[in-house]
Amino acid sequence: MEIPVIDLAPYLEFSLKFSDSGKEEFDPQLKCLCSEVSRTLRETGALLVKDPRCTAQDNDLFIDMMEKYFEMPDDFKRLQERPHLHYQVGVTPEGVEVPRSLVDEEIQEKLRAMPIEFQPSALTGPDPKWRFMSRVGPRPSNTRFKELNSEPVIPEGFPEWKDTMNSWGHKMISAIEAVAEMAAIGFGLQKAAFTSLMKQGPHLLAPTGSDLRRHGQVGTVFAGYHYDLNFLTIHGRSRFPGLNIWLRNGQKMEVKVPVGCLLIQTGKQIEWLTAGDCIAGMHEVVVTNRTTDAIKLALEQNRSLWRVSSTLFAHIASDAVLKPLGHFAESPLASKYPPMHAGEFVEQELAVINLKGSKGDL
Ligand SMILES: [Fe+2]
Numbered sequence: 001m002e003i004p005v006i007d008l009a010p011y012l013e014f015s016l017k018f019s020d021s022g023k024e025e026f027d028p029q030l031k032c033l034c035s036e037v038s039r040t041l042r043e044t045g046a047l048l049v050k051d052p053r054c055t056a057q058d059n060d061l062f063i064d065m066m067e068k069y070f071e072m073p074d075d076f077k078r079l080q081e082r083p084h085l086h087y088q089v090g091v092t093p094e095g096v097e098v099p100r101s102l103v104d105e106e107i108q109e110k111l112r113a114m115p116i117e118f119q120p121s122a123l124t125g126p127d128p129k130w131r132f133m134s135r136v137g138p139r140p141s142n143t144r145f146k147e148l149n150s151e152p153v154i155p156e157g158f159p160e161w162k163d164t165m166n167s168w169g170h171k172m173i174s175a176i177e178a179v180a181e182m183a184a185i186g187f188g189l190q191k192a193a194f195t196s197l198m199k200q201g202p203h204l205l206a207p208t209g210s211d212l213r214r215h216g217q218v219g220t221v222f223a224g225y226h227y228d229l230n231f232l233t234i235h236g237r238s239r240f241p242g243l244n245i246w247l248r249n250g251q252k253m254e255v256k257v258p259v260g261c262l263l264i265q266t267g268k269q270i271e272w273l274t275a276g277d278c279i280a281g282m283h284e285v286v287v288t289n290r291t292t293d294a295i296k297l298a299l300e301q302n303r304s305l306w307r308v309s310s311t312l313f314a315h316i317a318s319d320a321v322l323k324p325l326g327h328f329a330e331s332p333l334a335s336k337y338p339p340m341h342a343g344e345f346v347e348q349e350l351a352v353i354n355l356k357g358s359k360g361d362l
Contacts, residue, residue: 001247005048005261006037008178012052015178026185037179038186038278044247045281047264048257051175056260059236059310062168062207065160067304070130070209072155077130080153090153092131094211099123099224099284111225118252120225120244121286129222129285130209136169136312140200145318145343147202169205172234172312175262180232180314187274189326194273198231201315201342210307212240212287216295220287222307227280228267229349230313235263239298240307241290246282254288268349269316269342275324275331285309318343 014030026034040047069077080090087096101107102123111119134152154161180194187193210222222242237257244254245265257263268280291307298305316322323339324331340348 001044001251001253003044003046003048003255004036004040005050005258006033006040006179006182007050008175008182009050009052011178011182015181031185034182034185036186037182041183041264041266041270042248042278044245044253045266045279045283046245046255047179048261049175049179049264050261051171051178054171054175054236054262056237058168058171059260062164062236062310063239063308065158065164066132066207066209066308066310067306069132069155069158070211070306070308071304076155080132080155082153087131087133088147089133089135089151092133094128094130095126097127097129097131097223099127099221099226101225107225114250118246118250120252120282120284121219121221123221123224127223128210128215128220130211132207132209134165134169134205136166136203136205137173138200139202140317140319143319143343145341145347165205168236168310169203169312172205172262172310173203173314176232176234176264176312176314179264183270183278187277187328189328193325194231194270197273197316197320197342198314199317201231201317201320202346203315204230204313206311206313208307208309208311210285212291212295212298212305212307216287216292216305218287218289218292221284222287223283223285225282225284227282228265228313229269229280229346230267230315231269231273232314233265233267234312234314236310237261237263238307238309239303240294242285242288242307244284244286248279254290267313269322269345272322272337272340272345273316273325273328275328275334275337277328277331315346316342318346 077091082090177195181191184193266281270278271280320342321339322342322345324334324337
């Protein structure tokens with residue numbers, strides 16, 4: 001099974017006209033496209049999109065800067081470490097993030113029941129990847145889930161840091177908003193069913209850096225089998241492949257992201273809002289033969305051997321209530337998804353792995 005690439009351009013053009021005309025009549029072709037978005041998210045937990053507002057060059061600019069950052073000595077990067085703020089801003093060194101499957105017995109049981117060929121790569125300990133966290137977008141001035149009032153961390157010697165982070169972060173959120181509207185229409189909900197809950201959400205730009213010079217052996221797991229606890233996750237194309245996802249039917253699949261495309265993955269919050277019609281996508285990042293081919297090529301071309309992911313975690317606002325929306329409230333599975341503030345849900349998820357903070361990814 002291939003994940004289709006959805007071009008967002010026709011939907012964005014329509015949205016622009018719609019906001020001028022005040023009409024909300026979707027033509028059948030556009031409705032069909034929205035159904036493809038929701039069906040793909042439901043069946044695969046992932047989606048590939050092309051957004052004319054976000055080009056391969058934008059992704060390159062962001063990855064170039066992050067490669068330069070992750071290549072700095074560890075001592076330099078540790079200046080941006082904020083363990084007392086639970087790593088919610090700044091850098092998280094390798095060996096800190098623990099994959100959920102290492103600590104969650106329910107997941108471990110499910111793994112043992114999987115056919116061998118679909119089982120995730122074996123884990124030995126925490127993920128050997130670095131991560132940098134920056135908040136994106138406005139936060140509510142009045143909230144029962146106050147984030148620590150910490151200043152954004154900006155490393156010295158990177159004058160382009162703030163603009164590049166902001167630009168990439170806002171582009172990613174715009175793409176997610178378009179997909180969230182299309183998905184809502186496809187799921188038979190109001191167009192703004194999801195996006196209205198995302199306003200002032202604790203969105204996080206959280207690129208990762210994995211040193212393939214030290215950890216480039218086939219089978220090395222950079223991010224152990226897990227789901228994301230946020231609403232939707234988006235990334236640009238990585239220069240080194242290695243992402244595996246699990247389809248709804250249990251099959252494991254390697255994801256190939258075409259140049260200029262963005263990858264979207266479903267998190268636990270969309271599962272809640274759809275009463276499990278769309279489930280959180282399980283995934284892992286592991287060094288494969290395709291990764292080692294990319295390493296060889298990078299070596300020949302004298303390019304960086306840091307694998308950067310340009311990840312953004314889009315969240316439902318902390319004070320919004322997570323509960324099955326619209327007709328999903330009538331689903332027989334709705335009782336599995338009781339109403340809960342999104343902020344409370346996030347705290348609960350983080351407590352499972354003893355990592356209190358506002359990470360979107362476990
Ligand atoms: Fe993830």
